[in-house]
Structures are given as C-alpha cells and as structure tokens.
Amino acid sequence: AQKITQTQPGMFVQEKEAVTLDCTYDTSDPSYGLFWYKQPSSGEMIFLIYQGSYDQQNATEGRYSLNFQKARKSANLVISASQLGDSAMYFCAMSGSSNTGKLIFGQGTTLQVKP
C-alpha cells in the first residue's frame, strides 16, 4: 500500500529565508509521481510542483524546488526566499502506476512566515 508521511505539523520561517518541508513516502510501484500542493487559509488547493520517479533531475518551479532522494524515499519541498504569502498548509501527495491519477495525501504541514 502507498503511504505519504509529513512529520512536521507546523513550521515557522523568517521572511526572505529558505525553508524545507519534509515528505517521505512508501510504495511498491516502480513508477509513481510526487506532488506538492499549497492550501491557503481561503481553502483552495494550489498545485506547486511535480516529480516523476524516473526523472533524473530534481524539479524546480520558480522559488519551489523538490529535493528528491529516491533511495531514501523522500521528496522534500524547498521554498527559497520565503514571502508572507507563503503562509499556508502544504500537502505532499503521490500517484501510483495505475494511471488513474488517484492521489494519496500526507497529513500536511502548516507553514507560517514571520515578517
């Protein structure tokens, strides 16, 4: 069975500093995808970044990068130069090889950016 674990319920970071949100996963599928979503206090789910299990390079999208360590089964999100608007809940999620797009989500990490 697939499982996603986010061990940090809450995190604080100073504005303009970088922060790493942890995500570990477990799966027996040889092919899978890893996603990060942001959920601000308004409640919507915003897609941030994707990493495929066969991708050779770590994914990057603007200030977001994914530190993918396949052997350790970790897919940590790095946010550089934090902004006040980054304060939100962040979810790590995984899709499997069934190609149905179903996602397994972690419990989430609440990030607060301090001015």
Place this chain on the structure above:
Amino acid sequence: NAGVTQTPKFRVLKTGQSMTLLCAQDMNHEYMYWYRQDPGMGLRLIHYSVGEGTTAKGEVPDGYNVSRLKKQNFLLGLESAAPSQTSVYFCASSQPSFRGNTEAFFGQGTRLTVV
C-alpha cells in the same frame, strides 16, 4: 475559465437527511475525483471516475454514492447523513498522462456539517 466548480459551498444537514454535491469541470478532463478533508488527516479519496459512465471506490467510500452520467459532471450523494460525514469535500479533475505527471485541478471545496 471556471475550471472546477462545486455546488453548494456550504451546507448544514440533520442526521438522516440526504443531499447531493455537484461538481462540474469545463476542461474536458477524463478523470474526476471526490476527496474529503478532515483535520490532521489530509485529503482522502472517496470515489473516482476515469470516464463518463464509470465510477470506482476510493479509500473511504462507505456512506457515499457517485454518478458520472456526463463527462463534465461528477455527483456525490449522501443517502443518510451522519455526523461522521462532517467534513470539507473537494472535487478534482485531471487528464490522463502516460508520464503520470498530470496535475489535479481542485474545486473550492464544500463545507458540510451534519448535526
């Protein structure tokens, strides 16, 4: 461009009442999903559909039924609401991708309270 629209946004039900949540997407996506979000548990998949006329059970399907009579709509029904179904419900849609990198687009969520 509306994306994924959920109706209603909020609802209060009495135990035993029934209701239907409507999800509509205008992106011509094949796949659609219903998730529920509870505090501290992330999002969990209730039911999903990989095409018009198809439905399948997710992780937590008990107490819910779904239908996908039209490609753009995915309905979630509660036949006899229970307090344990108090949650925030999210509909999402996505398009098949052989690389598995297709992001899911989420609706704004429906906050349901069962008293």
